[in-house]
Amino acid sequence: MFNQDITPYQNLSILLLVSFVLQSMLMPVLLTGVDGPEGWISVLIAALILFFAIKAVNKAMKTYDEDTIISVSDKVFPKFISKLIGIYYIFMFLTVNSLIMKDFAEQVKLMMMFRTPLSTVIVAILLTAAYAAKKGIHTIANITNIVLLTSLIPYLLIIIFSTYYADYSNIFPVYPPDMEGILKSVPNAALSFFGFSLLLFSNSRVSAKGKNPKINKRYLLISAVLYMVSYLLIIVKFGTKEAANLVWPFVSIMKFVNIPGFFFESTEIVGLCLQITVIFTSICILAFFTNLAMQETFKTKENGYFIFIQIPILYLMAAGLPGMYMMFPYIQIPIYILSGMNLFIPLLAAYAAGRKYKRST
Amino acid sequence: MKDLDLNQPINTDIHKNEQIFRKVFENADDIIYRKLEAGKTKNLKMLLLYVDGMTTKEAISEYAIENLLMGLNLDKAQNMSNAQLEQEIAKTSIAVSEIQIITTIGECVDKILSGETVLLLDTCNKGIMLSSRGWPMRGVQEPSAETLIRGARDGFNETMKVNISLIRRRLRDPKLKVKYTQVGKRSKTDIAIIYIEDLVNKTVLKTVEKRINNIEIDAVLESSYIEEMIEDDGYSPFPQLENTERPDAAASALLEGRVVIAVDNTPSVLIAPAIFVSFMQSSEDYYERWLPACAIRLLRYIALPIVMLLPALYVAVTQYHPNLLPTQLSLYVAASRANVPFPPYFEALLMELVIELVREASYRITTPVGSTIGLVGGLVIGQSSVEAGLITPLAVIVVALTAIASFTIPSYNFGATLRLIRFAFIVLAATFGLFGISIGLSFLTIHLCTLKSCGIPYMTPFISFVENKRDLKDTLIRPRIRKLVRKPDYLHMEKEEKKNV
Numbered sequence: 001m002f003n004q005d006i007t008p009y010q011n012l013s014i015l016l017l018v019s020f021v022l023q024s025m026l027m028p029v030l031l032t033g034v035d036g037p038e039g040w041i042s043v044l045i046a047a048l049i050l051f052f053a054i055k056a057v058n059k060a061m062k063t064y065d066e067d068t069i070i071s072v073s074d075k076v077f078p079k080f081i082s083k084l085i086g087i088y089y090i091f092m093f094l095t096v097n098s099l100i101m102k103d104f105a106e107q108v109k110l111m112m113m114f115r116t117p118l119s120t121v122i123v124a125i126l127l128t129a130a131y132a133a134k135k136g137i138h139t140i141a142n143i144t145n146i147v148l149l150t151s152l153i154p155y156l157l158i159i160i161f162s163t164y165y166a167d168y169s170n171i172f173p174v175y176p177p178d179m180e181g182i183l184k185s186v187p188n189a190a191l192s193f194f195g196f197s198l199l200l201f202s203n204s205r206v207s208a209k210g211k212n213p214k215i216n217k218r219y220l221l222i223s224a225v226l227y228m229v230s231y232l233l234i235i236v237k238f239g240t241k242e243a244a245n246l247v248w249p250f251v252s253i254m255k256f257v258n259i260p261g262f263f264f265e266s267t268e269i270v271g272l273c274l275q276i277t278v279i280f281t282s283i284c285i286l287a288f289f290t291n292l293a294m295q296e297t298f299k300t301k302e303n304g305y306f307i308f309i310q311i312p313i314l315y316l317m318a319a320g321l322p323g324m325y326m327m328f329p330y331i332q333i334p335i336y337i338l339s340g341m342n343l344f345i346p347l348l349a350a351y352a353a354g355r356k357y358k359r360s361t
Numbered sequence: 362m363k364d365l366d367l368n369q370p371i372n373t374d375i376h377k378n379e380q381i382f383r384k385v386f387e388n389a390d391d392i393i394y395r396k397l398e399a400g401k402t403k404n405l406k407m408l409l410l411y412v413d414g415m416t417t418k419e420a421i422s423e424y425a426i427e428n429l430l431m432g433l434n435l436d437k438a439q440n441m442s443n444a445q446l447e448q449e450i451a452k453t454s455i456a457v458s459e460i461q462i463i464t465t466i467g468e469c470v471d472k473i474l475s476g477e478t479v480l481l482l483d484t485c486n487k488g489i490m491l492s493s494r495g496w497p498m499r500g501v502q503e504p505s506a507e508t509l510i511r512g513a514r515d516g517f518n519e520t521m522k523v524n525i526s527l528i529r530r531r532l533r534d535p536k537l538k539v540k541y542t543q544v545g546k547r548s549k550t551d552i553a554i555i556y557i558e559d560l561v562n563k564t565v566l567k568t569v570e571k572r573i574n575n576i577e578i579d580a581v582l583e584s585s586y587i588e589e590m591i592e593d594d595g596y597s598p599f600p601q602l603e604n605t606e607r608p609d610a611a612a613s614a615l616l617e618g619r620v621v622i623a624v625d626n627t628p629s630v631l632i633a634p635a636i637f638v639s640f641m642q643s644s645e646d647y648y649e650r651w652l653p654a655c656a657i658r659l660l661r662y663i664a665l666p667i668v669m670l671l672p673a674l675y676v677a678v679t680q681y682h683p684n685l686l687p688t689q690l691s692l693y694v695a696a697s698r699a700n701v702p703f704p705p706y707f708e709a710l711l712m713e714l715v716i717e718l719v720r721e722a723s724y725r726i727t728t729p730v731g732s733t734i735g736l737v738g739g740l741v742i743g744q745s746s747v748e749a750g751l752i753t754p755l756a757v758i759v760v761a762l763t764a765i766a767s768f769t770i771p772s773y774n775f776g777a778t779l780r781l782i783r784f785a786f787i788v789l790a791a792t793f794g795l796f797g798i799s800i801g802l803s804f805l806t807i808h809l810c811t812l813k814s815c816g817i818p819y820m821t822p823f824i825s826f827v828e829n830k831r832d833l834k835d836t837l838i839r840p841r842i843r844k845l846v847r848k849p850d851y852l853h854m855e856k857e858e859k860k861n862v
Contacts (some may be wrong), residue, residue: 265688
């Protein structure tokens with residue numbers, strides 16, 4: 001109780017929460033990418049690929065269980081490659097975090113704060129997230145578990161209640177599948193399992209490291225089920241054609257909630273309030289891991305203070321980036337690149353680590 | 362006083378000793394100097410020193426001195442060592458519960474000020490402390506702030522030893538340990554650290570001991586002084602140690618493996634560590650049948666967001682999100698607000714301020730009048746404000762409901778914190794609506810997740826609910842007593858099984 005490491009299940013909560021947020025953000029890309037209700041097959045394929053990747057990474061990293069992907073790279077690659085990897089992760093975390101922030105701020109503005117400038121919403125989120133990120137991984141893990149209990153579960157329940165007037169025939173026909181669309185959507189689905197990139201950092205902070213392989217597999221399973229169920233819920237609610245036009249499917253789905261005795265007229269605002277806490281926590285998590293990546297890349301011990309460097313960068317990126325709905329036509333290529341790099345780097349590091357271990361024995 | 366060295370040994374010349382003590386206790390007229398002459402030839406002089414009003418005079422004059430004069434060979438005493446003198450006194454069947462030989466002036470001063478009597482013998486460089494503490498004290502009454510329908514009616518009072526005995530009566534366990542220490546340069550207040558040796562979390566115990574020993578303060582007038590000095594985060598609005606005036610609650614905390622800190626001159630004992638969940642529990646939860654107790658505890662958890670958020674939600678919904686309400690209600694709210702000159706946040710702040718004023722006034726006035734003030738104040742001010750068109754009836758309902766809900770929180774300190782936070786939420790709701798409330802809740806969650814009590818995370822067991830899943834059963838609900846055989850996991854007990862009282 002007195003150490004500052006996180007428990008295996010806290011690690012699981014972190015991975016699940018961030019993945020859920022990325023999945024809900026990238027869901028429209030999946031809905032538009034596959035012509036038909038078979039998008040869940042892309043999720044399944046992505047999950048299978050990541051399952052084997054996680055297995056390989058965990059096996060090779062056994063001897064480096066105290067290290068993050070950056071410090072492992074530092075040991076198995078030449079210095080400049082490890083620096084490049086570090087910079088890639090910093091850039092990737094910053095980009096993803098600013099995208100989430102922008103998307104989220106736009107939702108808040110559109111649904112709740114019509115007259116408030118977007119930048120005010122972003123600054124409010126950023127400052128709160130900075131406060132959390134500076135407190136360290138222990139606090140972040142604690143927040144995640146609390147949010148999982150108090151926000152994510154009620155949020156998911158609200159979504160489930162929305163299926164009251166759903167048309168379940170929408171999930172058919174599965175055959176013949178749109179194979180091209182399914183395969184093209186696999187990188188997008190793989191990127192949505194963002195926990196895969198996070199576990200390369202968070203596993204090193206777990207108190208019982210022996211449980212990491214089991215927890216990582218469990219994460220993949222739960223996250224895949226959650227992703228597929230969410231996808232199918234949207235499909236049964238809206239149908240394939242209508243779903244393809246949704247910008248924020250989870251917010252849209254909450255407009256049709258039917259809970260007996262629930263008297264609020266705009267349920268999406270209630271859902272959005274819960275979503276704020278969930279998304280906000282994932283922003284904190286990403287901000288913390290960006291800090292960690294910066295610390296490892298620049299070899300400093302001061303971790304918390306990197307958040308002050310992140311605040312202006314994140315603000316400028318979030319303010320400068322166009323909204324997700326504006327990016328849909330151009331997002332496919334960046335998704336392929338990020339998804340490919342996120343899979344390639346850990347596998348390469350794992351391969352190099354495995355070879356080094358073999359040579360030494 | 363500055364020139365006097367209190368560490369100097371007791372002089373063999375009794376006159377010199379008297380002069381020293383008169384100088385130490387200059388202008389202290391309540392110090393009694395009683396001179397006696399004893400021995401066969403009446404040539405052995407003695408001096409008795411005690412504080413008037415802090416000693417039981419009968420114990421000293423009728424039993425101790427009489428027996429001492431008759432039984433002790435005073436002529437020999439001057440040549441005896443400490444141990445011999447103590448042995449000799451013990452032989453005299455002196456009717457005093459505790460005797461101790463002291464050698465320095467400082468020790469004598471401490472003992473006298475603690476209510477003991479010090480006996481000095483001429484030509485002897487030792488003093489004899491005769492236990493004689495006794496002062497008028499309040500009886501063992503039911504604590505007015507923690508009344509129960511079912512449960513023991515005794516409560517702690519201002520005498521620490523009485524309080525310890527009340528705990529001992531409940532736990533006749535030789536493993537129940539009581540460690541004394543003193544805090545306060547001037548007050549020298551007695552403090553007892555109480556724990557059960559094989560149940561306590563050793564790290565928590567060490568932390569508590571270390572923090573208490575590091576306290577540097579002139580005086581400790583109430584246990585809240587100690588609370589503030591040893592808590593983990595002094596800037597947090599949340600209490601990090603529990604306090605109770607109930608011996609059964611203290612005994613229960615000891616059985617859980619927690620540490621109880623009793624402070625002399627105050628009926629409130631402190632319990633460490635204290636977690637969020639413990640502030641939502643009441644002793645009565647365990648005395649009632651489990652099903653009604655469960656319902657009552659659940660009700661408290663429902664009251665918690667009402668206390669914190671209801672006025673803020675009122676402000677956010679009426680000011681920013683009227684579309685959230687059903688159309689009829691939304692129209693009613695709009696109609697009732699039409700003639701009100703103030704914005705919703707001002708209404709809420711005004712009414713909350715009035716409620717707090719009435720509450721504070723009723724605390725300061727004697728109980729029967731206090732409750733009348735509360736009732737009249739609430740009714741008259743609320744009704745008049747609505748009739749005058751200053752506030753809406755809905756605002757009165759919201760504020761009244763919040764006030765009632767705040768009384769369901771068992772811990773006064775915790776309830777006061779929630780009331781304070783409520784104002785911050787009203788301001789956030791007035792600025793950013795529901796988004797502001799969400800941001801505020803996020804801030805609160807971060808703060809609570811960072812907070813610790815003597816090293817134990819404040820939000821245990823929720824922060825690691827899978828690992829501490831067994832602890833979850835006594836949180837939102839109160840399980841059956843037979844299900845509470847295990848001690849809380851978060852305290853890492855050495856012994857696994859216990860019967861939770």
